Amino acid sequence: MSTGTAAQVGMPHSLSARLRAVSPAERTALLDRIASIVSTLSGEPAPGDRGELVPRFERLLAPADASAVWLALSVLEARLATAPEVRRTVRAIRLDGPGAAFGSRTAPLVTSWLGGFRHRPEVRVLRGAVLVDVDHTARAGLATGIQRVARETVRRWAAGHELRLVGWDSGYRHLRLLTPPECARALTGDGAPGPAGERDVVVVPWESTYLLPELSLERPRNERIAALAQFARCRTGVIGFDCVPMTTGETTAMGVSEAFATNLAAVRHMDRVSTISSAAAAEYRGWRTMLSSVGAGGPEISVEPLPGEVPGSTPDELDDARARLLVPGMPMVLCVGTHEPRKNHLALLHAAELLWREGLRFNLVLVGGRSWNDERFTRELAVAQARGRPVETVTTMSDSTLWAAYRLARCMVFPSLNEGFGLPVAEALSCGTPAVTSNFGSMAEIAADGGALLVDPRDDSSIAAGLRTVLTDDEAHRRLATAARARPRRTWEQYAHDVWDALAG
Structure with missing residues (x-):
């Protein structure tokens, strides 16, 4: 049994037929886009005779090259084509030729982009x-x-x-x-x-x-x-x-x-x-x-x-950060990062509580915004504050205040469970401030050049031990700070x- 011709089974009109069916303004806009496709694919100026433009377009698309089809779809429809759209059009070209393939696609184009909008986007x-x-x-x-x-x-x-x-x-x-x-x-x-x-x-x-x-x-x-x-x-x-x-x-x-x-x-x-x-x-x-x-x-x-390059801090910037973040008579422990579970701030709060109960005096400042699944952290933070613990969160902070905070901190703590890099660790060390951070992944990678004390972030006691060392052992702190200042410098320019x-x- 014969399947019939394209016309007999209701296949779409040709591209030329579609162009004849739209308004003069819409036709001009479409022809301009076709001219852009023709000149891009051929490497030559598009034919000045508009009657030659569509045949030239169809000859260029006849091989059904996927890249050429992607370009044609993207320009005609003023949106980047997806891979399924490209594959579908390639198959249509192989079955019925580019005239029919693009004739069927021009109808939604005219409706959604040209006929439906007063503004016809320029496609470049x-x-x-x-x-x-x-x-x-x-x-x-x-x-x-x-x-x-x-x-x-x-x-x-x-x-x-x-x-x-x-x-x-x-x-x-x-x-x-x-x-x-x-x-x-x-x-x-x-x-x-x-x-x-x-x-x-x-x-x-x-x-x-x-x-x-x-x-x-x-x-x-x-x-x-x-x-x-x-x-x-x-x-x-x-x-x-x-x-x-x-x-x-x-x-x-x-x-x-x-x-x-x-x-x-x-x-x-x-x-x-x-x-x-x-x-x-x-x-x-x-x-x-x-x-x-x-x-x-x-x-x-x-x-x-x-x-880990960090700009210098002026005396005024240091004074402002000191007034904003430090508690008189206490060293500051700084933590930088959003409050998502991966950053492990719940474990940090527990480690800090262990040290406060030992009688250690320090204030903990967590710089970072809220993120997903941070409800437990928020509750535990409120509990610590209700106990009168010197802990606070700062959701927004200017870069200049952050750089000053790094320099004023006794240490920067970063017990993350997974990081692509751990930028706060590198930035704190660049300021000569010791870091307490995780003993694997990118954090250990950064620490290899010196200045950081590595801990097991999955063990609250290990985090507490690392903080205890940098808070109470002045000689260990001095060695870490000296090593941090001696680290090789890598700039954003080099990166x-x-x-x-x-x-x-």
């Missing part, structure tokens, strides 16, 4: 450019460790290289150029956070470099990054912070591990990962080893350790240079 193909995706860093109000790394790194990249800073629309459908205020916020943290722009220039990278110096956890964003890495003919690179949601998923909130899995699904298709420590590299290499079971090789993985070479060089 960026070829041979370096795009740096700092969507979160440009918009978020919090300054996490990841955002600090992104800002310190990208600011130095921008000073030495020509970059295009990009973000996403609110639905994570398309890349867009950041506005000047957003660029300033991404690079310096200045200015109020704002929503994603909705009416900006849509950019489609092609034969360019795409760099991701922050963590993406949004499924729609990761689906489009994965397709970009596969089909945009771009060099792609990402800073790899850690695989905590996979290796210690029990310490994260519901859904975080699933969201992180979508990030790894995108990173799987990227060219290079620059990890922030050898411990982080071990996690990523373990994940990459698993990819062989699905026939994938995964990205190249390198190690570019973070620096940014090394990561650029690893990802874009």
Whole structure:
């Protein structure tokens, strides 16, 4: 029994037929986008005769090359195509040709992008450019460790290289150029956070470099990054912070591990990962080893350790921090990090209580915002404060106050269960302040250059013993402080240079 022709079984109209069915303004906008696709794929100016434009487009798409299809879909629809969309269109081209394949896809385009919006977004193909995706860093109000790394790194990249800073629309459908205020916020943290722009220039990278110096956890964003890495003919690179949601998923909130899995699904298709420590590299290499079971090789993985560089503090900054944080007659123990279970602050509170009951006098200052699953910590903190213990949390603190706090502290304690790097440890040691930190992973890696006392973070008594030593043994404290001041110095400038070479060089 014959299956009939495309027309007999109700297959979609051709692209030319679709173009004839829309308004003149919509037709002009679509033809402009088709011209952009033709010139990008051919490397030549698009035909001036509009009658030749669609046939030329169809000839270029006839081989059903997945990269060309991705470009065409992304430009026509003003949003980055996903891998399933590319595969579906490739199959349609092989069955019925590009005219029918794109004719069927132009109807939703006209409805959703052109006919339904007064503003027709400009679509710009960026070829041979370096795009740096700092969507979160440009918009978020919090300054996490990841955002600090992104800002310190990208600011130095921008000073030495020509970059295009990009973000996403609110639905994570398309890349867009950041506005000047957003660029300033991404690079310096200045200015109020704002929503994603909705009416900006849509950019489609092609034969360019795409760099991701922050963590993406949004499924729609990761689906489009994965397709970009596969089909945009771009060099792609990402800073790899850690695989905590996979290796210690029990310490994260519901859904975080699933969201992180979508990030790894995108990173799987990227060219290079620059990890922030050898411990982080071990996690990523373990994940990459698993990819062989699905026939994938995964990205190249390198190690570019973070620096611990901290600017100097002025006398006024030290005086302000002293008045704000110190309790007269008591040494200060400083802890920096969000109050999530992985940071192990419950164990720290218990260790501190053991020492207070011994009669040791010190105040404990925890700098960091609330995070997932911190209800137990909040309750135990309230209990300690009700007992009159000298402990407080500071949810927001300027960088200058933090640098001063490092210098004023007797020690910095960081008993985390898992860290990609442990930036507060490196920063405290850079200030010459001893650290009490975990005896494995990136924290032990940092401590290898001296200045830190290692403890077992899973043993409250071990944490208490480490704190007891630095609080009561002046000679041990002096040795640690001397070793901290003698550590080799690594600057943000060096780090940014090394990561650029690893990802874009």
